[in-house]
Amino acid sequence: MECTYCEWRCKLGEESFGVCRMYHAVGGKVVERFPDRWSYTSSRMEALPFYHAWPGARTLTIGTRGCNFNCRYCSNAYVALADPAAGADDGTHIHAMTPEELVAMALKLDCRNIVFNVNEPTVSIPGLLRLREEATRAGLPMGCLTNAYGTEESTEALAGIFDFLNVGLKGFTSSFYGEYIGVRDVGPILRNLRTLARRRHVEVTTPVIQGVNDGDLDDMADYLAGIDPEIPWHVFRLLPEYEMKDHAYPSIDAISRKLEAARKKLRYVYFHNFVGSEWVNTVCPECGMEVVERLSLGCGGDKLEGFHCTGNRCPRCGRAIRMCGEYAPTADRATAACAAESEATA
Ligand code: SF4
Structure with missing residues (x-):
């Protein structure tokens, strides 16, 4: 039977698992092959990155296995492409929970x-629906990073599960998606991005590969501004892994020059994944005050350094700063505690 969770629309049987290998068909239904198996750790929101959701908060970051994309530069290939049927001892730290x-x-x-x-x-998705019910009972919001290749139906499901989403807009043409990501059509991704931005808090991340997709940055900025000029846009200096390990790293100066034009269209444009980036602070679009300061730690993610808003407004001119949730700093001791718990459960 057809799986309608994403636009691959794989034909599944009891022993036919589709592209992601996470579902099969049993008794006339598409069901998860490995329900309630998760990896987890804790992290800072800014490291994910979310710059405009629960600033400073510590978050429980979770995952499963499998992916419906096959990005040639994937830095998570050891998890995303691992055999979902493998045990917990393959380095991906999956626990039954x-x-x-x-x-x-x-x-x-x-x-x-x-x-x-x-x-x-x-x-x-089915496991996340169950988790959402429990998280709601405990008063915990949920967020995700998604490639937005779902069907319209499953995109609605994601909008129901998650309060805030970071959508990966990896390129802007079907030829890019075909050559580097392994799917034929960028159309569903653009459609779903628009749907999600209408329903929930959305930030967008674009990993930039110089000479490959940097020529599309201007078109992407136009597209995002057409949806909502307040969407935060993270342009991520991609240091390719997996099949593109030998590709040159993007020039910081060249990409920065390209992004100056985007700043005139979108209120919040960031350029990160290199140490010392000056593009990681939030500037009030009205008066120019730096209302949120961050530190770029390169591949280690980013860190909140100062939050100066009052009630998510600029303290100088009072303009509203796009923010989902409130400033919620959490002590770093949680990181060590989480690592210990994760090891104990492994
Ligand atoms: S979610 Fe997985 S099984 Fe379902 S259509 Fe997408 S790739 Fe295929």
């Missing part, structure tokens, strides 16, 4: 929300 146990772990580690960020949430 009920939704109740995951939520209890988030609360124990002083996390303010739960973010699915390791692989693609579309491959684990």
Whole structure:
């Protein structure tokens, strides 16, 4: 039978698993092959990155296995492309955990929300629906990183599960998606991005590969501005892995020059994944005050350095700064506690 979780629309049987290998058909229904198996750790929101959702908060980051994309530069290939049927001892730290146990772990580690960020949430929607119920009972918001290749139906499901989403807009043409990502059509991604931005808080991340997709940055900025000029846009200096390890790293100066034009169209444009980036602070679009300061740690993610808004408004001119949730700094001790818990459960 057809799986309608994403635009691959794979034909599944009991022993036919589709592109992501996470679902099969049993008794006339598409069901998860590995329900309630999760990896988890804790992280800062800014490291994911979310710059405009729960600033400073510690989050329980979770994942499963499998992906519906095959990005040639994937830095998570060891998880996303790992055999989902493998055991917990293959380096991906997958644990059998009920939704109740995951939520209890988030609360124990002083996390303010739960973010699915390791692989693609579309491959684990039924489990995420169950987790959402439990998280709601505990008052924990949920977020995710998604490639937005779902069907319209599953995009609505994602909008129901997640309060905030970071959508990966990896390129702007079907030829780019065909050559580097392994899917034929950028159309569904653009459609879903628009749907999600209408329903929920959305930030967008574009990994830039010089000479490959940097020529599309201007068109992407136009597209995003046409949806909502307040969408935060993270342009990520991609240091390719997996099949593109030998590709040159993008020039910081050249990409920065290209992004100056985007700043005139979008209120919040960021350029990161290199140490010392000056593009990681939030500037009030009205008066120019730096209202949120961050530190770019390169591949280690980014860190909140100062939050100066009052009630999510610029303290100088009072303009509203796009923000989902409130400033919620959490002590770093949670990181060590989480690592210890994760090891103990492994
Ligand atoms: S979610 Fe997985 S099985 Fe379903 S259509 Fe997409 S790739 Fe195929």
